[in-house]
Amino acid sequence: MKHSGTLLKMQTQLQEEVQYHLPxxxxxxxxxxxxxxxxxxxxxxxxxxxxxxxxxVKSFNQGFCYPCFRDAPEAADWIIHPEKSQAHLGIEDRDLEYEKSVQLQPHVVYLSLTSGIKVGVTRHTQVPTRWIDQGASQAIKLAETPNRYLAGMIEVSLKQHLDDKTNWQQMLKNLQPNIDLIAERDKVAMLVNEAYNEYLLPKSEIVHMNFPVLHYPVKVKSIGFEKVPEYEGKLVGIKGQYLMFENGIVLNIRKYAGFVVSVEV
Ligand SMILES: [Zn+2]
Known part of the structure; x- marks a missing residue:
């Protein structure tokens, strides 16, 4: 069967095994x-x-044309840097109504196990989607705040102690240290500036993500549509937003949102 059209990032559901649908x-x-x-x-x-x-002709920031990348509120700096959020002060960056609608809602600061342990911020409605998208095998909520700015400030205060990036090769090889996230959450909670203590969630539980993977690669080789416009291979697993094929070949679907692709199965 052949499906053709514009790709978007994979939709996921957290079940016993993570469920993936490709738009x-x-x-x-x-x-x-x-x-x-x-x-x-x-x-x-x-x-x-x-x-x-x-x-x-080119995609910017995972799917935008250049004018949208430059002007659209969905591609603004505070998306990647939550601490730069200013809607709670009524200050506009690109579109105050949009910024209010996204920033002024509950946000979660979490710890997740991707390659190592990392700290991150997401809207509470994006739990567990955000964790699945980053390929985390486990995650736990550290704090919940009423807006994006406060979550960003907590994250920033922890960046000197914890990574905020994922090493995607390590994530795809499923290499991660054996870490007790409950103990880690308790330890990290002590590092949070006490001005934010009221937002901590001392009783949160670990969420496990079990990805549909037959076998993890020892070496990883990333391919992309710019250099490899046609690829045929045996799908051996999906983790995060990556399709994994035999011989360690991986494709980051998220990077190709907006690309017109045909999928033959
Ligand atoms: Zn556009």
């Missing part, structure tokens, strides 16, 4: 049942901006 145009391709099978991906040499829908 291809109007269709949702269920991927878990394709693991162990050969699939063929062909880039049709067109990209459409995920925000405005215009055709673009």
């Amino acid at each position: 291809v145009g109007e269709e949702l391709v269920y991927l878990n049942e394709l693991i162990g099978q050969t699939i063929k991906l062909t880039y049709e040499n067109e990209i459409y901006c995920i925000k405005c829908g215009r055709k673009t």
Whole structure:
């Protein structure tokens, strides 16, 4: 069967095994049942901006055309740097209404195990999606705040003690230290500036993510549609937003949001 259309990042559900659907145009391709099978991906040499829908020759920041990357509130700095959020002060960055709608809602500061242990921030509605997307095998909530700014400030205060980045090769090889996240949460809670103590969640529980992977690679080789417009191979697993094929070949689907691709299964 062949599906063609614009790709978006994979949709996920946390079940006993994480469930993945790949949006291809109007269709949702269920991927878990394709693991162990050969699939063929062909880039049709067109990209459409995920925000405005215009055709673009290049994708910026995982799916935007250049004008949207430059101007759209969805591509602003405070997305990556929550501590730069200013909607709680009524200060506009690119679009105050949008910024209020996203920033002024409950946010979670969490610890997750991806390659090592890392600290991160997300809207509470994005739990556990955010954890699945980053390929975390486990995660635990550290704090919940009423807005994005406060969560960002807690994260910043912990950056000198913890990573905030994932080493994606290590994540895909499933190499991570054996860490007790409950003990770690208790330890990290002591490091949070006491001005934020009221937001700590001392009784939160570990959430486990079990990814559909037949076998993890020893070495990882990333491919992309720019250099490899056509790829056919046996799908051996999915972790985070990566498809994993035989011989350690991996494809970061998120990077190709907006690309027109056909998927043959
Ligand atoms: Zn655009």
